[in-house]
Amino acid sequence: MLLYIFINLSLLASAQTMPTRRTFQFKMLNAETGQPMASKWCTVLKNADEYVDGAHTDAEGIGTFTVLNYDSTATYQVEIGNRSNNFVKPGLFDITGIKNSIPVIKVSPSKTSTDFTCGEVLYGGYHPLEPYSITDLPKSIQAKTKSLLINRVGLTYYKNLVLNGGQILDLKKFYDRNPKAKENGWIPPAYSLCFMVWDSVANKNLYSFSLKLNQQGKLIGIVELPDIKHTPAKAKIISQEQAKNIAKKENFGDADARMQYSTTEGSILWKLERMDPGPADSTAISTLLINAHSGKIISKTKVNKIVMY
Structure with a gap:
């Protein structure tokens, strides 16, 4: 009997120290029309500097997320950027009221949306602030x-x-x-x-x-x-479509294209890269570099490599 009581007391003590996992919701509305904002990607933060979870609003503008270690003394925020076809003005919105009700956040729409313009570093246990302007x-x-x-x-x-x-x-x-x-x-x-x-x-x-x-x-x-x-001539930047048209004239077929800055050229370049089957088990990697200001071809190379997937 004493052993039985000891085991249950241990389980009770263990349960008291287990993380508090809770699921919450918030509602996102259009600040101009009051209508639900569906299909918006955002990030949930704790105390504005700790990642909690990602969320995606449904047809009713409801975002659902899980907090693994809920802290009733902490503050919680929704961070939304004008990316991933969100078409919104970015911002940080307080939702600390999740513990009592479903908080409502009002987000202003934007006529344009952009992709991630540069990479982000993930810092363990710490989420840096994001500047919106x-x-x-x-x-x-x-x-x-x-x-x-x-x-x-x-x-x-x-x-x-x-x-x-x-x-x-x-x-x-x-x-x-x-x-x-x-x-x-x-x-x-x-x-x-x-x-x-x-x-x-x-x-x-x-x-x-x-x-x-x-x-x-x-x-x-x-x-x-x-x-x-x-x-000042380098103020001009040709589009991806223009770069690919230049590539076609060089018999350079469909390829992935991205931009990069070259310190050697002192210019922005379009880098077009295509992968085709090479000899034996190799992959033929063709690369075309185009000056993004003048449209001039900088280099055209082809190498065979063993590519590991």
Whole structure:
């Protein structure tokens, strides 16, 4: 009998220390019409800096998510970006009221939507803030960012550059949750800023680049843009369709295309790559590099490689 009681007390103690797993919902409405906003992808955060779950709204605008370790003393937020065909104005919305009812968030629609313009780093146990406009940055960082870009492309072209997200990292919070990173001497960028070169007439993104700064606003790496201030001809950027038409004239068939900045050329390039069966078990990889400003072909190569899938 004593053993039986001991076992049950142990189970009770174990149950009391088990994580509290709970499922919640929120409702997303169009801020202009009051109608439900369906098929919107978003991220749920805890205390605005810890990833909780992803959510996707249904036909009624309801988003459902799970909290593995629910904390009634914490705050919870929904972060939504103008990506993945969301067609919304990005923002961070408080939903701490989930513990009492289904909170309603009102999101403004956008006529345009963009894909992810640059990659994001996943920091263990820590979710950096995302800037939605340059005014979300500290004033000193705003000034240094503008200065870096204007010195590179000139004031007129600078007006085409739009901040489209990124990461603002609190180094202390990151190190508190990842002490080994500090022990190893790793200092990640304090500001990783994603920019688009935006065509306001065609309502589309012409080129994306990332700008990385330390806590003081000093540039880490390079500005992945040509020196348009001194070579204005490089302000022109040809489209993917134009690049593929150039490739066809070179008998370069259907291929994957992406943009990259070349420090050697001091230009943005279109890189077209195609994979075909090669000799034996190899894959023939054909690559065509096209200057995205002039349309000039930089190089055309073909190599055989063993590609592991």
